[in-house]
Amino acid sequence: RLVQLSDPVVIKPGASHKLSCQGFDFTFSDINIHWVRETSDGRFQWVGWIRYNGGSTGYHDSVKGRFTISRDNSNNxxxxxxxxxxPEDTARYYCARESH
Structure with missing residues (x-):
């Protein structure tokens, strides 16, 4: 399971914020992690991903250059x-593990 450690926040345009999520009950360092977001009208959009070892990342064009995904496998x-x-980044954000 993945547990998100960030409470809901209101962020002003131009500001920065960091979201965190922690993995439990699986070998975190073996699994690719994705971030997705849900907009107010219920649509889901893929945000980006990071490889199990942190060696590769990828991002949706709308966040490229502004969002950065990282991981700390020693702490899951x-x-x-x-x-x-x-303003268009307004959404609920979720982390997700890639299934095998």
Whole structure:
């Protein structure tokens, strides 16, 4: 399971914020992690991913250059650093593990 450690926040346009999520009950360092977001109208959008070893990342074009995904396998943690936040980034954000 993955547990998100960030409470809901209101962020002003242009500001930055970091989201965190922690993995339990599986070998975190073996699994690719994705971030997705749900907009107010219920649509889901893939945000980006990070390889199990942190060696590769990929991002949706809308967040490329502004959002950075990282991980700390020693603590079973994944992060989404958001910078230069825009009104269209308003959403609920979720971390997800890739299934095998």
């Amino acid at each position: 943690m994944a992060y989404l650093q958001m910078t230069n936040v825009k």
